[in-house]
Amino acid sequence: MTGSSERNWAGNLRYAAARLAQPTSPEQVCEIVAAAPRVRALGSRHSFNGIADTTGVLVSLARLPRVIEVDARSRTVTIDGGATYGQVAPEVHAQGWALANLASLPHISVAGAVATGTHGSGDGNGSLATAVAAMELVDADGAPRWLRRGEPDFAGAVVGLGALGIVTRLVLDIEPTFEVATTVFSDVPWDAALANFDDLTAAGYSVSLFTSWEDDVVRQVWVKTRGAAAPGHLFGIAPASSTHHMMSALDPAALTPQLGVPGPWLDRLPHFRMGFTPSNGAEIQSEWLLPRSATLEAIARLRRLGPLVAPLLQTAEIRTVAADALWLSGAYGRDTVGVHFTWLLDVPGVERILPAVDAALLPLGGRPHWGKCSSAGVADLEPLYERFADFRALRQRLDPQRCFGNAYLDRVLGP
Ligand SMILES: Cc1cc2nc3c(=O)[nH]c(=O)nc-3n(C[C@H](O)[C@H](O)[C@H](O)COP(=O)(O)OP(=O)(O)OC[C@H]3O[C@@H](n4cnc5c(N)ncnc54)[C@H](O)[C@@H]3O)c2cc1C
Structure with a gap:
């Protein structure tokens, strides 16, 4: 099977790989890596940039015996x-x-x-x-x-x-x-959301804010509560009484249940259900992970960019992530707020405006999601990660010949 016709999930990228290998045992994975000068693992192809690509052999583990x-x-x-x-x-x-x-x-x-x-x-x-x-x-x-x-x-x-x-x-x-229940609140005024941002993200086990960046309201706030009822109202707004898609024109059948009905974690924590196309399908995505201390300034900058980004936007989502100690994690060393963009599948259009969003968010400590689209390169990224040099040293030690290297890694990590 040649790799020349293989694409990522969004279809915005054609892999350059010479071959797609689909080993059926871990031993075969070892043999393939040992034999190939350039090789790369391929997951389920949901990244939007060239991170999974190689000019050598792409190795999908989808056919390994499931363990x-x-x-x-x-x-x-x-x-x-x-x-x-x-x-x-x-x-x-x-x-x-x-x-x-x-x-x-x-x-x-x-x-x-x-x-x-x-x-x-x-x-x-x-x-x-x-x-x-x-x-x-x-x-x-x-x-x-x-x-x-x-x-x-x-x-x-x-x-x-x-x-x-x-x-x-x-x-x-x-x-x-455990059980989780998803409750949606519509049209929450930005003024109230910003004045009470910490209370808002603490309103549930998992909270998402969806916005177009050009309204005076946060279009939807999804509050996923664990073992507790959702708040009866948010700033005086009652819970939605019908299922809401974050991209309002799309069929809510693809979504996990809402309306505050409790259900198993696996049927509530994801927004999208297995067996359906997640999100829209025709899209590109970007996301920046910022220190929580920069939340209000980041949102203010993005609202000012509203007229630039909104024409290319399907929806934008704000989430929070707890700090961790994993060197290249977007949340390394700091509690984090993620600002995510689901763009139209308009590659040149999105590429034109990405530098403006990067320029707004990188100086605030915004770390671009490794699997999504950004114009940032190694010079932008190095100052954002305290352990960047340590990661490069680890890479040099484990892969001095850059067997697992590719053009994307050259751009974001350096050669
Ligand atoms: C509709 C949609 C919704 C999304 N929602 C979210 C979200 O809620 N939150 C979020 O943070 N991101 C989200 N993403 C982004 C997505 O989670 C990431 O891009 C993720 O890396 C995709 O995983 P994948 O299995 O498709 O990996 P791929 O895109 O196939 O590969 C990604 C990277 O993982 C490496 N890799 C894969 N398998 C292995 C392996 N076995 N060993 C070593 N390396 C491996 C590849 O080499 C590559 O570097 C979303 C993407 C889509 C398309």
Whole structure:
């Protein structure tokens, strides 16, 4: 199978890979890496930039035998490197357990999500990578090695951008299963939201604000409560009495249930249901992860950019993420607010305005999401990550020949 016709999920990128390999055992993964001078893991293809690409062999782990082994004693689940959240979550739940948080969609591979610092929302919820207790990495020599939480390289390797090797096993923390209820509030005035931002994001276990950046209101606030009722009102606004899509023209059938009806974590924490196209499908995405202390200034700057961004925007979402200690995580070292953009699938149009959004947010400490679109390069990114030089040193040690290198990594990490 040649890679020349292979595209990412959004279709905005054609992979340059010479070949797509689909090994059916971890041993085959090792053989492929050992034999190929340039190689790269491919997850479920949901990134919007060239992060997953290579000029050599793309390795999809989707055909590995699925491993989903719950260990109640250590409160962990061990999974293979190709499994998606949509495959892992039902099995974990069926055995009475839960993952602490999920992204907006369950369709993505766990290893791919972890590699880019993918996150959901919640003041107390770390990015999805913070659930990783250990992982097995096939290194540039084609040899598997385990990295465990607390070991020296671990915090550098988890959000690894696929730059250090191919992850064939992940061990994730789990907790007893729990219920969540999603309640939506419409047209919350920006003035009230900004004056009470910390109370607003604390109103639930996971909270999302959807905006167009040009209204006087936050169009929708989604409050996902865990084991507690949603607030009866937000600033005097009553909960919505029908299901709301954040992109109002789209069919709400693709969404997980709302209306404050409690249900299992896996059916509420993601916005989108398995079996449906998540989001719109025709889109590109960007996101910047900022220190919470910069929230009000970032929102003020983006509202001023409203007339520039709104014509290309389908929706924008604001979420929060708890600080972590993973070197290249967007939330490394600081409680974080994420400002996300779902753009129209207009590549030249979005590329034209990205520098303006980068110029507004990078100086505030905004770290571009590794799997989404930004114009930032290594000179912009290096000052944003305290452990950037340490990551580059780790990469040099584990992959001196840049077996896992690609053009995207050259741009964001340097050669
Ligand atoms: C509709 C939609 C909604 C989204 N919602 C969110 C959201 O809520 N929050 C958020 O933060 N992001 C979100 N994203 C972005 C998405 O979570 C990230 O781009 C994520 O990395 C995609 O995972 P993937 O499995 O598709 O990985 P890919 O895009 O295929 O690859 C991403 C990176 O992971 C590496 N990788 C994949 N598998 C492995 C492996 N086994 N070993 C080593 N490296 C590996 C690749 O080499 C590459 O570097 C969304 C994307 C889409 C399309």
